[in-house]
Amino acid sequence: LLLRVRDRPATTVLPPVKLQSLSTFSVATSMANSTVTVVKGMPPGPAGRSSPEGSQVLSKKKLQDLVREIDPNEQLDEDVEEMLLQIADDFIESVVTAACQLARHRKSNTLEVKDVQLHLERQWNMWIPGYGSDEIRPFKKACTTEAHKQRMALIRKTTKK
Template sequence: MAQQEGVVGKKKLQDLAAEVCPRQLLDEDTEELLMQLADDFIDSVVTSSCQLAAHRKSSTLEASDLQLHLERSWNINIPGFSNSDASRQQKKALPTEAHKQRVALIKKSKR
């Protein structure tokens, strides 16, 4: 039975391993496992990104869908595609003076 090559083929995987550690060789089981992990990761990212596109009521998958999934689910930021849109950035609201006074009053009453 012929083994189907996934997204990352054995040759590419061996090249990547050689870049990281030139003297280390991958055995066949390790190669198969890493190829399966890569395929599963790609499948997960594409599926979730398509769901995000559908949520936008779009039939087109855009880079922003992939970017959002990778950032939120895997904490992966892609250089050049960083989300610089201020409306999407979550900033912690600064407490108002009234809030600070209420907190101080609560702390004082606990003493």
């Protein structure tokens, strides 16, 4: 899988891209300030990576910049950097694949932002900034069952002794 991200102005809107068969698809979608292009079927890159260094979603330099934002004194090992880059690539691949399956499920040959958005909301509890739905999401308070209340009372009772 080859992933490319190119910065674009926020006003750029790409036309929907037709999906071929799910095993060999090519997708381009505009989200915020970047365009993600996914092409399946590319040969693995160096060191077993599925994409060459220049076409990764997250480069080593960007990863190091993110780490420096959190802690300026922190330095990642080479193996840790490679692992995090691979995790990012795998995450993008799985999200795009699931979004393509959602597009196919709704009998469309076009991948839309709402497909990616639905997968991220349902599977990862993530929301895309700027692409929120019109509805206001209510705060979901977990309902406590009577059995849970009894267990908690028993735990509190035994810890007091």
